[in-house]
Amino acid sequence: MLPLRRRIVLPLAMLLSLFVLLLLKSDNTTPGFWKQLGKQDAGSSRPYSKPVITDPTVLNDDSYFWRKRPTRHPVASLRSFPTGKPLALPKVQASFPKENASDKQLRLQRQKAVETAFMRCWTSYSKHAWLQDELTPLSGGARNPFGGWAATLVDSLDTLHIMGLHGEFERAAAAAANISFETSSLEQVNVFETTIRYLGGFLAAYDLSGDPRLLKKAREAGDMLYAAFDTPNRMPVTRWDFGKAAAGGPQEAADWALVAEIGSLCVEFTRLSLATGDARWFDASERITDALRAQQGRTQLPGLWPISVNPRDGVFTADNTFSLGAMADSVFEYLPKMAALAGGxxxxxxxxxxxxxxxAIRHNFWRPMVPDEADILISSSVHTARDGATGAFTPSVERVGQHLVCFAGGMLALGGRLFRKPEHMEYAKKLVDGCVWTYRAVPSGMMPETFAMAPCPPPSSSATDDRACPWDEAAWKRAVLREAGAGEDADADDFASRADAVIRERRLPRGFTAIPDARYILRPEAIESVFVLYRTTGDRALLDTAWDMFSAIQRHTETAYANAALADVTGATPPQTDSMESFWMGETLKYFYLMFSEPNLVSLDEWVFNTEAHPLRRLVP
Structure with a gap:
């Protein structure tokens, strides 16, 4: 039996040895090696092997421009990321049953339609705006609102890789490797926007591909951004004088900053420290977290930070407006994401x-009165005012919703699964339902930037169901008049006819009392939360929801070159504007594509998305 056994085993062993040798010779730090892993491997549950970086300048290059800048306020002792094995955190993604052939065919058709839309935009960007920040989709020109560092290209790197467009990815990665952060088209650089687009984009593309050129660019962007922290109290200059910093001039944090811009650097900075082994960035962002953490319970609405803070004096409690929406959003979004990224x-x-x-659940979320009496939630801003008699702060909610705050449903879905809080999943579903309802209620099929609605009346003591919220046409019309500035006249006998005139003039769908900003600027937040809710619940009805959203957006925004923002979604033919922000290809189309992908492609159990939809590797056991 031995000869027969040798005839089978030895050739197999020789073949295996030859295969291993070929892999070793191929140098697995090159893009070609990672390209061969295939489309699904880009973000599947395949065990991740970090490529060996042999070039020391990838991780540490003291001759780099921003490293040579003299440091005026050095850090005496850096805080390092905790040692120890990552914890086995609860599973985030739902268990998906095997789909039947017809469902798979439909899903793949929809996925291909998204990929086609992306490639139209990418081709036009490559032809008309290559290495510029943005393509102008009506005129076919270009503009540079983010430093002139090819924002759309960097934002699209990971989308290209996830879609399996490896030839285009390789071309884009080669171009990205030559971007220089030594000069800028802007005098003032927004540190937050630069972090989420460029640092996040390079890190995600590196994590997906293993291409060391992209880690080097992430480190170079990180070195530049780190210079904004060279202030007396190590708080960053969020609206940063690029030229002054490049010349080595003195810097000081401002006495006013948006909390989102100062408190939303931790995900990217921590991932960069983990990828390079350099603690500087983790130390920098944790100093901000320390300040947020110490003052969280001392604000005028304890638990939330206000939308503006004072980094110069380290005071994060003075403002009286609290929101999960614009100007504050990602500081809250990053809390569960940091827990996931850091492996607990x-x-x-x-x-x-x-x-x-x-x-937020107690004060910011509220149920609007809508014609179909849907049980949905809206998240809005809260303002506090001091009671003259007691000195206590009294909160009042502003009944205005935002497209941007639609991310909150996904945040609560992630937190609900990650921390085993089923009540958060319930709030997540109702918040996502609120955003979907708003999309469907507008004739164009797209939610406006901001809108106002009337709240459900408080339940009476005799109510048998405190979830009931009957539609009241007269109450809605009175609310329309109040939003229009009619004031007490809303109670006059002719209120209905006057309200009808306002409704016609402002094209208000039933349920909306005002639409202060009727634009749609290709935002991703609604599809982001639909995607996260789908991955965390497995609810297949959300696939049709996403397709309806994509179809409406594509129908109204498509141009001869790409896709354009819309000036007013309340009309039958929304007018287009010559704008296509980089997040359209970096976020919106990526989430639509992943919606129709296999659930293991960029699994939420292995990846965490930054606020620009760049997936970063989680620490897992």
Missing amino acids: LLPHYRAMYEDAMAT
């Missing part, structure tokens, strides 16, 4: 998230 080794992020959501 930074438990304070979970505590901060739970405190923040307890307050």
